[in-house]
Structure formats: C-alpha cells, structure tokens
Amino acid sequence: MNEEKRPSADEVQFLADAAFDSHASLHQLQRLDELISSDLGCLQAYVERIGFHSDLMKQATERNSLRQAESALDRILNSRVRREKRERLILRSVVGACAALVVGVIAWVATTPRPLAPQVGIIASLTTDVVSQKSSMELGQVIREGGVYSIDSGILSVQLPNVTVDLIGPTTIELTNATQVLLRQGTLHALVQSGGEGFTVRTPGSVVVDLGTEFTVGYQQERGTEVNVSRGRVQASLLDRHGNSTKLQEVTDRRALHLSERQATVKEVNFSSENFLLIEQARGTIRSIDGALRTMTKAPPSLKAEELQTTNHMLVIPEQQNVVLEQELTLNGLDGPVHLPAGTRLASYLVHYDPDDWTTFAPRGAVTFDGTIAAVIVDGANLLATDSIFGLSETRYEPGKFRELELDEDEVRLSNDRKTVSFYFGVSGGKSIDQTRILVFR
Amino acid sequence: MGTKQYFDPEVDDLNDPERQARFLRNLASVYSDAYAAALAIVGNRNDAEDVIQEVCVVLWEKFGEFEPGTSFRKWACSISYLVAKNFVRKKRRRSFGMSDYAMSRIEQVRTGTPELMELRSELLVECVEKLSERDREFLDRCYCGGHSIAEIARSQQAKVETIYTRLKRLRKRLSDCMNRTLGKGG
Numbered sequence: 001m002n003e004e005k006r007p008s009a010d011e012v013q014f015l016a017d018a019a020f021d022s023h024a025s026l027h028q029l030q031r032l033d034e035l036i037s038s039d040l041g042c043l044q045a046y047v048e049r050i051g052f053h054s055d056l057m058k059q060a061t062e063r064n065s066l067r068q069a070e071s072a073l074d075r076i077l078n079s080r081v082r083r084e085k086r087e088r089l090i091l092r093s094v095v096g097a098c099a100a101l102v103v104g105v106i107a108w109v110a111t112t113p114r115p116l117a118p119q120v121g122i123i124a125s126l127t128t129d130v131v132s133q134k135s136s137m138e139l140g141q142v143i144r145e146g147g148v149y150s151i152d153s154g155i156l157s158v159q160l161p162n163v164t165v166d167l168i169g170p171t172t173i174e175l176t177n178a179t180q181v182l183l184r185q186g187t188l189h190a191l192v193q194s195g196g197e198g199f200t201v202r203t204p205g206s207v208v209v210d211l212g213t214e215f216t217v218g219y220q221q222e223r224g225t226e227v228n229v230s231r232g233r234v235q236a237s238l239l240d241r242h243g244n245s246t247k248l249q250e251v252t253d254r255r256a257l258h259l260s261e262r263q264a265t266v267k268e269v270n271f272s273s274e275n276f277l278l279i280e281q282a283r284g285t286i287r288s289i290d291g292a293l294r295t296m297t298k299a300p301p302s303l304k305a306e307e308l309q310t311t312n313h314m315l316v317i318p319e320q321q322n323v324v325l326e327q328e329l330t331l332n333g334l335d336g337p338v339h340l341p342a343g344t345r346l347a348s349y350l351v352h353y354d355p356d357d358w359t360t361f362a363p364r365g366a367v368t369f370d371g372t373i374a375a376v377i378v379d380g381a382n383l384l385a386t387d388s389i390f391g392l393s394e395t396r397y398e399p400g401k402f403r404e405l406e407l408d409e410d411e412v413r414l415s416n417d418r419k420t421v422s423f424y425f426g427v428s429g430g431k432s433i434d435q436t437r438i439l440v441f442r
Numbered sequence: 443m444g445t446k447q448y449f450d451p452e453v454d455d456l457n458d459p460e461r462q463a464r465f466l467r468n469l470a471s472v473y474s475d476a477y478a479a480a481l482a483i484v485g486n487r488n489d490a491e492d493v494i495q496e497v498c499v500v501l502w503e504k505f506g507e508f509e510p511g512t513s514f515r516k517w518a519c520s521i522s523y524l525v526a527k528n529f530v531r532k533k534r535r536r537s538f539g540m541s542d543y544a545m546s547r548i549e550q551v552r553t554g555t556p557e558l559m560e561l562r563s564e565l566l567v568e569c570v571e572k573l574s575e576r577d578r579e580f581l582d583r584c585y586c587g588g589h590s591i592a593e594i595a596r597s598q599q600a601k602v603e604t605i606y607t608r609l610k611r612l613r614k615r616l617s618d619c620m621n622r623t624l625g626k627g628g
Contacts, residue, residue, distance in 0.1 A: 017613065019485035021591065021606075029538045032485075036544040047482060047551045048562060052617070053585075054478035055563045057487075059570055060586035061474075063578070133599060356537075 008035060009045040016049040026356075117144040120178040121160040124288035127297045128315070130154030130169065139290060148174045148184075155282045155297055162196030163210075164287070165189070166279050176202070187218040189279045192232070193370075205261025207245060209235045215251075216275045224260040226269070227251055230276045238266060284318030285347055285440060287419070291365030293351075302396040305403070305433040309356035314423060316367050319348040319390050322442060331386070334376035334412055345442040346374060348390030353425045354433040366422035369440045373418045377437040380404035386437055403435040410434055465505050469498065472515045476501075476522040482548050483526035485540065493529050497522045523549050562620065569619035577612055584609055 015032040018024035024032070035042035121143040130137060131152045143149070143158055150172040158165045160178050167173060171186025180200045181188065192199050192210045199210040203219035213232020219225045227236050229251045236257050237248040247266045251257050256271040282297050289295065292313040300308050300317065308315070322345065329340040340346070353363070377383055380401025387397045405412060411424040425434045476497055481490040500521055508517055530539040540548075552559070570578060583594055584605075591609070595602045 013617070016485070017610075020481075020487055022486045022488050024486075026538050029485075029540075033540050033544050036547060037541060043547050043551055047548060047555075047559075050482045050485070051478065051552075051559050051562060052566065052613075052620075053487075054474070054481050055566045056570070056581065056616075057477070057585045058474040058563075059567060060582040060584075063582055064586050133596075 008039060008042050011035065012042045012045040013049050016046050016053075020050065020053050117146045119143070120145050120175060121158050122288075123156060124159035124164065125155075125157035125283055125286060125295055126289075127154040127156075127282050128294045128313075129297055130156050132156075139293075143175060145175060145177050148172065155279065155295070157283060157288075159288055160196075160199075162193045163199045164191045164193075166191075166283065168275060168278060183217055183219045185219055185221065187216060187275060189216045189275055190214070202239075203261075206236060206238055206259040211235060211250075214276070218275075224258060224262065226256065226258050228256040228272055228275070229253060230273070236266070238264060280321055281318060284321050284349060285370045285442070286316065286318070286349070287368045287370045289316060289365065289367045291422075292363030293365035293367055293423075299392045299395055301394065303350065303352055303435070304396055304398045305354060305400065307354075307396075308352065309354050310352065313363050314351055314353040314365055314425060317350045317352060317392075319350055319392050319437075321347040323348065323390055325389075329386075329389070331375050331377060332379055332382050334378055334414055338375040340374060340439075344374070346390070347371070347440045347442050348386075349438045349440070350391075351421075351423060351436040351438065352433075353423075353435070364422070364424045366420055367438070368420040369438075371419075371440045371442060373414060373421065374439040374441050375437075376412060376414055376421055377439070378405040378407065378412060383435060383437055390437065390439070398433060398435070403433050405434050405436060412436060461505070465502060468508075468514045469501065469518070472518045475515055476518045479519045479522040479549075479552065480526040482552055483523060483540070483545050484530060489529065489533070490526075493522070493526045496529070497525045500525060519553075565620045565623050566616065568623070569616045572619065573612070573615070580608065581612055 012032065012035055015024060015028050015035070018028055019032060032046070036046050037043075119142050123137060123139055123141045123143065126137060126139055131154060132150060133152055134150045137149075137151065137156055143160075149156070149158070149167065151167055151169040153169040155169065156167045158167070158175075163179075165173075165181060166189040168187040168189065171188060172184040173186075173188060174182040174184060176182055179196075179198060180202065182202045184204070188201065190199060190201065190210065191214045192212060194212070197210060197212045201208045201210075201217045203217065203225045204221070206219075206225040208215070208217050208225075208227050211233040213229060213234055215227060215229045215232070215234050217225065217227050225236075227234060231253050233250060233252050235248060235250050236259060237245040238259050238261060240246050247259075247264075249257060249266055254271045254273075256269050257266060258269045259266050278297065281299060282295050286295065293316050294313050295316055295318070302308060303317070325340055325342050325344045325346070327342045329344075331338045331340070349367070349369075351367070377386060380403060383403060384397075384399070384401065391397055405425075411422075413422045415421070421436075421438055423436070473494075477490060477494050480493040480497060481487065484490050484493055497518070501518055504521070508514060527542070527545050530545060531542075533539040570581070573581070583589065584591070589597075591605050592602050595605045598605070
C-alpha cells in the first residue's frame with residue numbers, strides 16, 4: 001500500500017510546487033484537484049507541502065525583519081558614538097566648516113538636476129521574444145538623445161521623426177541625435193520616409209548616409225560593416241582614424257556592400273533579403289503598436305483555439321503583405337460593407353487573442369499603420385472567407401466561427417484617419433479566442 | 443441569535459486610536475496563519491497576496507464582532523478560508539479554480555491537525571538553520587518581498603531556469619532533512 005501511495009505523494013508535492021510558483025498548467029491543476037479530492041494521503045501531502053511554503057515565507061519575512069532591526073540598531077549605536085565624539089570635534093569645527101563649505105559647493109554642483117536629454121523618439125513596437133539584460137524596454141518608452149539601447153533577442157522598433165529603426169537582436173545602438181545612430185554591434189533595419197533623408201548610421205569604422213530608402217546595416221568587430229539596400233539609395237564610406245570619410249560608394253536597389261575597417265576595403269557582395277523578410281514578418285507596414293499588443297518574429301504554425309495562447313496581451317501578426325485582388329471583394333467590415341475592386345493591392349494583419357488560465361485582465365492596445373486601413377473584419381464568416389486570400393500558407397487557421405469578436409463585450413475602434421485600430425478584448429468564460437483581420441492599402 | 447455585537451457603528455468610532463492599536467496587535471500576531479490558510483486554498487502565492495489583503499479589510503470591518511477572550515487566530519483563519527474560497531469561486535468563472543469539495547477537505551485537514559503542522563514548522567526552522575548563509579539568503583530572496591523568480595533572475599543576471607533549479611534543489615534538501623528527522627522521531 002505504501003508503494004502505491006509514495007509516487008502520488010511525490011506527484012502532489014511536484015504539483016503543489018508548480019501551483020505555488022504560478023506556473024502549473026491547467027491540466028496539472030486539474031490533476032491536483034483530482035488527487036486531493038480522491039486520496040487522503042494526497043490531501044495530507046498537499047496540506048503539508050503548502051504549509052512548507054508558507055513556513056518558508058514566514059521564516060524569510062522574520063529573518064528579513066531581523067536584518068532590518070540589526071541594521072537599525074547599528075545606526076542607533078553609531079549615532080551615539082558620534083554624539084560622544086561631537087564635543088571633541090567642536091574645536092576642529094571652525095577649520096572643518098571651511099572645508100565643508102567647499103565640499104558643499106561641489107555637492108551642490110553635482111546634485112543639481114541636469115536637464116534631461118532631448119526626446120528624439122519612442123519604442124514603437126516589440127516582438128514577443130525581445131529580451132534585454134541591460135535595461136527594461138517597454139512600448140511607448142521615450143528614447144532620448146545620447147541613450148544606449150541594447151537587446152539580446154527579438155526585434156525592437158524605434159520611431160524617430162520620419163524614420164523607423166528596427167533593432168534585430170542581439171544589437172546595441174547609441175542614439176547620437178534624431179538623425180544619427182551609432183551601431184555598436186548587431187544589425188539594424190531603417191525605413192526612411194519622405195523628410196527623413198540624410199539619416200545616418202555610423203559603425204566604429206564606417207558611415208552610411210540615407211538618400212531616401214529602406215536598408216539594413218550589420219556590424220561585428222571581427223567582420224566589419226555590411227550594408228544591404230532593399231530599395232532607394234544610400235551612400236556608404238569607410239572612416240579613417242580621424243573619422244573622415246574615405247572610399248565613398250553609393251548602393252542602390254537590391255545591392256549590398258561590405259566595408260572592412262581592418263583591411264580598409266570596400267567591395268560589393270551579394271544582396272541578402274533575409275533581414276528584410278524578418279522585419280516584414282514581424283512588423284509589415286506597422287508604424288507603431290501601443291498597450292498590450294505584441295508582434296512575432298516568426299509566423300506561428302497555428303492560430304487555432306488554445307494552440308497559441310496569449311497571457312495578458314494580444315498579438316498582431318503580419319500575414320500576406322502584397323496581395324493584388326484578382327476580382328472584386330465585398331466584405332462586411334467593422335463600419336459597414338466594403339467593396340474592394342479587382343487590382344487593389346493590400347497587406348493583411350491578424351490580431352489574435354486567446355487568453356490562458358493565467359490571464360488576469362482584459363488587455364487594451366492599438367496598432368497604427370503607415371498605410372490607410374481598407375477594412376477591419378470582425379465577423380466569423382468573413383474571417384473564414386478571407387483566410388485563403390490573405391492568410392499565411394504555413395499557418396493553420398481556426399475553422400470555427402467562434403473566433404469572431406463579440407461586439408457586446410469586445411471593443412474595436414477605427415480612428416478617423418483610418419490608420420489606427422484600437423482594441424479591448426474581454427475575458428469572459430467559454431470559448432474565448434478573439435480574432436480580427438485588418439486589411440491595409442499598399 | 444447571531445453574533446454578539448461588540449462594535450456598534452452608531453457608537454464606536456473606526457478612527458478610535460485605541461481600537462486601531464488593539465486590532466493591529468491582534469492582526470500582527472496571526473497574520474502568517476491567516477496567510478497560510480489563504481495559500482492552502484488558492485494554491486499560489488500571487489493569488490494568496492490578493493486574498494490576504496481582502497482578509498485584512500474584512501477583519502477590520504468585522505473586528506467589532508470578535509468576542510474578546512476567544513481565539514483571534516481561529517477567527518481570523520476562518521475568515522481567511524471564507525474569503526479565499528470566494529476568491530476561487532470567482533476565479534472559476536474565467537479559468538480553473540479548485541472544486542468546493544477539495545477546498546473543504548483542505549480546510550478540514552488543516553484545522554484538524556494543528557499539532558502536526560506546528561511540529562513540521564519547528565523542524566523546518568531547524569533544517570533551514572543547517573543551510574549555509576548564502577543558501578538562506580537565496581531562499582529569503584525567493585520567499586520574501588513578493589519578487590517573482592523572473593525578477594530575481596534578472597537582478598542576478600541569471601537564467602530563470604538556473605534560479606528554479608537552485609530553488610528546487612534547496613527545497614529537496616529541506617524536505618529530505620525534515621523526513622529524516624521525522625523518520626528518526628517516529
């Protein structure tokens with residue numbers, strides 16, 4: 001009998017730990033409930049294990065209080081010693097006062113708050129896999145002149161005036177000012193809109209000046225600098241040890257250049273579309289996202305219910321980015337029927353929200369596009385009908401109509417300029433997956 | 443029938459400093475027990491934090507109903523069970539929550555075996571004392587202050603998995619230590 005009971009007690013202990021640490025799955029919690037309800041030994045094991053955790057919390061709190069009390073006592077004792085010394089110090093105080101005055105002036109200069117560096121942009125988008133060991137990165141965070149920004153993985157997009165800069169982790173940049181970035185290491189992608197021409201990316205040995213375009217710059221100390229231009233034109237040049245440009249060369253559509261600071265060479269290499277595709281997959285033509293929305297670096301294999309769960313956030317997933325309609329498409333959009341004539345060029349995005357058991361609040365968020373929104377599809381029938389036209393070929397889509405929004409509970413709004421869609425998805429029971437497709441003119 | 447009303451809102455003043463001091467003294471002496479009761483029902487520390495806050499509010503509001511001379515600990519724990527169960531029932535509407543049957547069994551076992559629980563608590567203190575200062579500090583960081591494992595990992599520039607592995611190892615050492623002692627004793 002003991003032999004049967006033992007593994008169950010161990011299992012209960014494992015499940016109770018997972019529950020306590022808040023990472024038990026739904027299945028594990030159900031199993032725990034089942035064991036507690038059906039087996040007295042398991043019930044006892046659970047009570048003991050949870051007691052173990054609460055005892056450790058109690059002990060930790062007491063020890064911390066003790067440490068705080070000890071340090072407070074230290075301070076009191078030190079202040080008493082200081083008081084005894086004070087009388088002896090009075091004689092010396094006149095001389096000390098002079099010194100203190102000097103120190104005071106220095107301290108005043110040092111502690112006078114310096115004005116914050118000018119704001120030059122904001123963090124406009126983050127993929128779900130962004131990790132930064134050095135600093136916290138949050139959507140909407142202000143980016144300041146002179147700031148250093150580093151990510152270990154994922155894609156982080158910074159919106160500067162007329163320029164969108166995407167960092168592809170691991171990458172570190174220093175923002176010299178609103179029009180110039182120092183790429184210390186890694187890869188960045190820049191999309192320069194009208195008015196942003198002249199935007200400059202420096203690496204420790206090269207400089208790349210935009211002349212109105214979309215390009216990537218990669219820098220590794222051992223490999224040098226590589227520039228790929230997807231469209232438009234840039235000027236790239238090596239820098240000499242005084243920081244002056246040498247060996248200046250222009251790069252145009254679908255061409256690439258390798259600049260070796262060590263060998264002082266500049267040579268044309270094969271164009272690589274890899275990073276452009278990565279950005280397109282992660283961001284498409286999204287200008288910025290806001291609130292509890294995230295993008296993804298890779299297309300998900302499935303968007304079926306419970307196969308891509310989202311805790312306290314929503315996902316905006318770029319789908320096909322360059323669909324030319326072969327025939328007229330009539331849809332039931334958020335703001336009424338939409339007729340899109342044959343030949344219309346569109347990019348598609350799916351907003352996906354499938355809360356798991358740990359979802360504690362209904363997320364809010366908004367997404368803004370560079371282009372104008374043609375339609376926002378919220379009903380099940382139209383979502384299903386458009387999966388085959390705009391969906392990703394390697395992603396499985398939810399065939400049930402329950403993926404549609406319940407407009408009495410979920411909230412979707414389209415801005416007057418038709419560039420921004422904002423969301424608020426509820427978390428009531430039952431099938432809770434919510435999806436919306438957004439079509440944007442290209 | 444009903445409970446004897448010691449607190450009459452018409453007469454008593456919630457702002458009475460003497461009443462506040464008496465309440466705080468009582469609460470401080472039973473806080474960890476009330477927390478343990480809540481944790482046993484909800485199972486995870488984040489939810490237990492939410493519940494204990496609500497418990498404190500209810501205890502304060504109903505302090506007038508507490509009969510001096512009876513056990514404040516028992517009274518506070520019974521309220522803690524009640525609040526925790528309601529919390530789980532509400533949670534069940536949007537995700538998983540323990541069944542009413544399981545919750546009532548947990549409460550029964552906990553209230554029925556206070557000596558055994560106390561013995562285990564004392565053993566655990568002894569076992570924790572056998573750990574190195576470094577391990578104790580690590581344990582304290584994990585169990586005190588409401589820091590998540592991810593936050594601790596970030597502050598130590600370590601991977602979350604590394605922190606979990608270390609925590610798991612320490613928990614096992616403590617469990618083994620307690621079981622050994624209980625085995626000897628029994």
